[in-house]
Amino acid sequence: MNLLIYHTQAELFEDLIDYIVSIADSAIKENDRFNFVLTGGNSPKALYELLATTHKDRIDWSKVYFFFGDERNVLATHESYNGLMAKRSILDPLGIPEDHIFYVNTTLAPEKAAIEYNKAISAHFDGADIAFDLILLGMGDDAHTASLFPDTSILTNKEVEIDSVFVEKLATYRISFTAPLINKAKNIAFLVFGSSKAEAVKHVIEDESKNPQLYPTQLIQPVDGSVTWFLDKAAANLLEG
């Protein structure tokens, strides 16, 4: 595990963008494409905007395929649809063609949306191992990541797949990568800001005995890939090591 802690968000984004560019370059050199899983939530918006403006010439976007690690069970026009924030901040500004973007189809019931997303991803990987080049993730102050929330059924799903899950505390369904699917990735990067996340960061990174029902992000342990944490000072504040 790599742990990187920054004084400012600007410094963090600069390094995170260098990291993304380097993974994109290697993936494109090796396989002529870069399979990039975006995270939702609030933290990544400024990152996406920087990638689509100041840094747009650093990646060959024609070779990039975009996916979503989780999605809200709302229509694509709803403000909380992860795909909409990505569409506005990075996908439209870069002119990414529709056939390079794997949105979750939330006009379907959540179970069906998950099944269709699994099919679309399997077809994209065409029988090869489903190992994304890079999965970006955030983490909530309750230690959820993607839509792996505490005390939910998806936490015990051992399949490498996308699943639907009812999140009781939000009284809503979500569609999400399972932990085994995330753990197959070649690279995983967490982007976490702010003091409200500090306690969750400490439990996820430093607890010796794991309790993933309470701290689901503890389930993220790549099989062969790397995991890198990009934290600001406030989020890292309670770490001891």
Ligand SMILES: O=C1O[C@H](COP(=O)(O)O)[C@@H](O)[C@H](O)[C@H]1O
């Ligand atoms: O991995 C993820 O993390 C966030 C937490 O996001 P935040 O930046 O808004 O705190 C989560 O809600 C999101 O859906 C997910 O992709």
